[in-house]
Structure formats: C-alpha cells, structure tokens
Amino acid sequence: MAERIFNEDFFSKLNKINLSINLKLSSGTQGGRKSKAKGVSVEFSDYREYMHGDDFRRIDWNAYGRFDKFFIKVFMEEREGIFNFFLDTSKSMDYGKENKKNMALKIVAALSYVALNNLDRVNINLLDSGNIQVLKEISGSRAFQRIIKDLENISFDGTTSLTQSIRKRPIKNKGVSIVVSDFLDNLGLKDLEEALKYLAFKKQEIILIQVLALEEIKPELNGEITLIDSETNENIKISLTPNLIKEYEKTLYSYKKSIENLVKKYNGKFISVNSSMEIEEVILGELSKKRVLY
Structure with a gap:
C-alpha cells in the first residue's frame, strides 16, 4: 500500500529535503549530524595523507597535482541523527473513508525515507494496548524497502494508552521522537503530558502528528444516531443538530490547541492533518510550515 503512493516525482522531492533537528549529537556512528569530533562532513578542518581504506572520493585532486601524493580533506565529524517513530496502532486509527491508518503509515514511511536518505538511524515502534513493539531499528538508504514491507503488515486493532506504551521504550541517546496518532484517548491531556515529560527527560526533540478523518x-451526520467506541464497544444514543455539530467542532478545535500548547511546554511541535490530504501536501506542506522539514 505505502509503496504505491510514492512515485518518482515524490522521491525526487524527498531527496531535496531533510529532517530538521536542532541537536548536536555526541554519540552514534558516522552520519549527517555535526559533532565535535573530527571525521568527514561538510565543514572543512584540515588535510591528511591518504591511507589504505579511506574513501577515495575524499581525495583532493588539486593537492595530488601539486605534491604528487594523495591527500584527503578532514572535516568536522558528523554523527547520525536518531529518529524514534511511535505509531499508534489502536482500533480508532482504522477509521474513515480515507482511512487514518493509511495516512499514518504513509507519514511514517515518508519520514523514514528522508531520515535514512540522510544517513540517520530510524527506530519504528508500534503502540498497542499499553504495550510497545519495536518493529525496526535500522539505518542505511537501502533499508527503506524492508520498512515498507513491514509497515504493510501492521494490524490496527488494539486500544489506546500512549503514555504507558511510550514509557516502556528505553531511549539511550539524544534524538527526535515523532508520535503519530489521532490522540483520541479517554485518559486526556494529563496522561499525554506524562509521555512528553518522559521524552523530554530522555533529551528528545518531540513532534506530535495528529491524523484525523474528514x-x-x-461530521455530516444528523438526526438520531448511535455512536460506538471502536476500542471499547461502548455506545451512546444522541440526537445530532446543527448547533450540536458546531459545538463539537469548537470543542475539537480547542482540544487541538490544548495539545499544541502542551507540547510547546516541552519545546515540541504539533501538526494536525486529515487523512484525505495528499501525502505530498502533508510532508512538503504542513510539516514544512512547522519547520519539521527544511
């Protein structure tokens, strides 16, 4: 499914953008993030003589022409960024004519592609009924197809307990944690804040991406209807009127603003998208507006 939505044009756009991360990482293997150690990156530091095993692409041919010896440029070393994706796989995500789970999978796949293409490490974690399953811990641009294959086989049939699940994931290094969910949790904002506190304590840059169905x-419902909670099967009969729908829309807007204000306390970002949007619009539009991407 996720494989078919990425055409050649979209991949060419993804290659030109990069995940925005405001952290200087001091650990990890060689990658695309600047550290204080010397290695190879875009910031020139010095020259040294070529040694067996060095990347020949780093040879300075101008220096060879002058000295008849191979020299390579030494740069400020770059370390890989670590991107932790937390994907809500609860039953409520399996909803909508343009299904929320499909959009959530596309978002995780697209951002994973960008991270891997930038030589960063990707950890994909599935949140389900208070538990966590580590789907992938992977690096290298060639790993993307394996991620796509695994994402296509995910089932969305659990219940929501974001904090309980996230706190079960040990995090050892600075990085970026991206939570993709509808955030329709009966436990509310107080519980969500506990997850944010945990991620902030683990020195994570926090990004919350909310996916809602149109x-x-x-809502275009009206009259007497029965609402059924997809996770608990609880139901309630209600008479929908235009005024009640307006009140619902105001409440939803207020709830989204509350999440945004909450994550700002921890220097994080909140983006809300709907599942009927094109993936290009989400990645290259909404996420760029919030400077998740540059």
Whole structure:
C-alpha cells in the first residue's frame, strides 16, 4: 500500500529535503549530524595523507597535482541523527473513508525515507494496548524497502494508552521522537503530558502528528444516531443538530490547541492533518510550515 503512493516525482522531492533537528549529537556512528569530533562532513578542518581504506572520493585532486601524493580533506565529524517513530496502532486509527491508518503509515514511511536518505538511524515502534513493539531499528538508504514491507503488515486493532506504551521504550541517546496518532484517548491531556515529560527527560526533540478523518473534523451526520467506541464497544444514543455539530467542532478545535500548547511546554511541535490530504501536501506542506522539514 505505502509503496504505491510514492512515485518518482515524490522521491525526487524527498531527496531535496531533510529532517530538521536542532541537536548536536555526541554519540552514534558516522552520519549527517555535526559533532565535535573530527571525521568527514561538510565543514572543512584540515588535510591528511591518504591511507589504505579511506574513501577515495575524499581525495583532493588539486593537492595530488601539486605534491604528487594523495591527500584527503578532514572535516568536522558528523554523527547520525536518531529518529524514534511511535505509531499508534489502536482500533480508532482504522477509521474513515480515507482511512487514518493509511495516512499514518504513509507519514511514517515518508519520514523514514528522508531520515535514512540522510544517513540517520530510524527506530519504528508500534503502540498497542499499553504495550510497545519495536518493529525496526535500522539505518542505511537501502533499508527503506524492508520498512515498507513491514509497515504493510501492521494490524490496527488494539486500544489506546500512549503514555504507558511510550514509557516502556528505553531511549539511550539524544534524538527526535515523532508520535503519530489521532490522540483520541479517554485518559486526556494529563496522561499525554506524562509521555512528553518522559521524552523530554530522555533529551528528545518531540513532534506530535495528529491524523484525523474528514468525518471527524467535519461530521455530516444528523438526526438520531448511535455512536460506538471502536476500542471499547461502548455506545451512546444522541440526537445530532446543527448547533450540536458546531459545538463539537469548537470543542475539537480547542482540544487541538490544548495539545499544541502542551507540547510547546516541552519545546515540541504539533501538526494536525486529515487523512484525505495528499501525502505530498502533508510532508512538503504542513510539516514544512512547522519547520519539521527544511
């Protein structure tokens, strides 16, 4: 599924952008993030004589022409960024004519592609019923197809307990944690804050991406209906009127602003998208507006 939505044009766009990360990482293997050690990157530091095993692409041919010896440029070393994806796989994500789970998978796949293409490390974690499953811990641009294959086989049939799940993931290094969910959790903002506290304590740059179905944003229901909670099977009968729908829309807007204000306390970012959007619009539009991408 996720494989078919990425055409050649979209991949060419993804190659030109980069995940924005405001951290100087001091550990990890060679990658695309600047550290204080010397190695190879875009910031020139010095020259040294070529040694067996060095990347021949680093040879300075102008220096060879002058000295008849091979020299390579030494740069400020770059370390890989670590991107932890937390994907909500609860039953509520399996909803909408344009299904929320499909959009969530596309987002994780697209951002994983960008990270891997930038020589960063990707950890994909599935959140389900208070538990966590580590789907992939991977690096290298060639790993993307393996991620796609695994994402296509995910089932969305659990319940939501984001904090309980996230706190079960040991995090050892600075990095970026991206939580993809509808954030429709009965436990509310107080519980979500516990997850944010944990991620902030683990020195994570926090990004929350909310995925909602168009039917949840602009409901077109009316009259007597029965609402059924997809995770608990609880139901409630309600009479929908235009005024009640307006009140619902105001409440949803207020809830989204509350999440945004909450994550700002921990220097994080919140982006809300709907599942009927094109993936290019989400990645190259909404995420760029919030400077998740540059």
